[in-house]
Amino acid sequence: AQSVTQLGSHVSVSEGALVLLRCNYSSSVPPYLFWYVQYPNQGLQLLLKYTSAATLVKGINGFEAEFKKSETSFHLTKPSAHMSDAAEYFCAVISPGTASKLTFGTGTRLQVTL
Amino acid sequence: GAGVSQSPSNKVTEKGKDVELRCDPISGHTALYWYRQRLGQGLEFLIYFQGNSAPDKSGLPSDRFSAERTGESVSTLTIQRTQQEDSAVYLCASSLAGSTSTDTQYFGPGTRLTVL
Numbered sequence: 180a181q182s183v184t185q186l187g188s189h190v191s192v193s194e195g196a197l198v199l200l201r202c203n204y205s206s207s208v209p210p211y212l213f214w215y216v217q218y219p220n221q222g223l224q225l226l227l228k229y230t231s232a233a234t235l236v237k238g239i240n241g242f243e244a245e246f247k248k249s250e251t252s253f254h255l256t257k258p259s260a261h262m263s264d265a266a267e268y269f270c271a272v273i274s275p276g277t278a279s280k281l282t283f284g285t286g287t288r289l290q291v292t293l
Numbered sequence: 294g295a296g297v298s299q300s301p302s303n304k305v306t307e308k309g310k311d312v313e314l315r316c317d318p319i320s321g322h323t324a325l326y327w328y329r330q331r332l333g334q335g336l337e338f339l340i341y342f343q344g345n346s347a348p349d350k351s352g353l354p355s356d357r358f359s360a361e362r363t364g365e366s367v368s369t370l371t372i373q374r375t376q377q378e379d380s381a382v383y384l385c386a387s388s389l390a391g392s393t394s395t396d397t398q399y400f401g402p403g404t405r406l407t408v409l
Contacts, residue, residue, distance in 0.1 A: 183335075222296075223384070269335065271336075279341070279398070280326060280338040280341050280349060282338065283335040283337075285333075
């Protein structure tokens with residue numbers, strides 16, 4: 180069964196610093212990959228998704244992620260953190276050819292400090 | 294336009310009671326999903342509807358859990374004889390298609406269930 184691993188349940192960065200949230204997947208077939216964000220007291224919102232087109236995917240709010248098949252990774256980055264980026268981030272996968280149920284990682288809580 | 298809505302937003306119940314959670318998907322979305330988010334854990338898939346049929350129920354944790362959907366509209370998740378381990382946030386999502394599609398799933402705000 181496919182799975183997703185997010186390294187680091189909590190990440191803290193200074194405002195203006197690089198944000199790097201890690202996601203690795205385990206699947207024999209390259210899956211479709213997603214990053215969702217959950218702001219405090221809000222529902223999940225899609226940041227970006229990879230569906231086998233360009234390997235570098237740009238999302239909302241200045242985030243991007245790069246699909247690296249050789250590393251089975253889909254890390255999320257943002258060049259400069261803003262206080263409003265503080266939230267919980269979830270990586271998720273769908274296996275091609277299956278019903279579109281998302282398999283989620285356990286999430287990474289991003290803290291942004293002054 | 295309106296997003297996915299869920300009711301109630303919070304539900305506190307006593308162990309052994311039945312609960313019903315409601316999801317109103319985005320109008321026109323044929324696919325509907327239920328997920329569960331327990332404290333400190335990721336989201337777990339429960340069930341997927343395509344229209345009013347459920348081709349994938351593999352995530353339902355026990356026969357105490359059931360769900361139904363009326364046409365391409367409202368869905369209800371029912372938990373019978375609730376247990377404390379059922380305490381979680383129950384999230385509903387909908388998408389235009391489903392099946393093998395990668396259409397974006399739009400999530401509702403969730404129902405926080407607490408079983409005392």
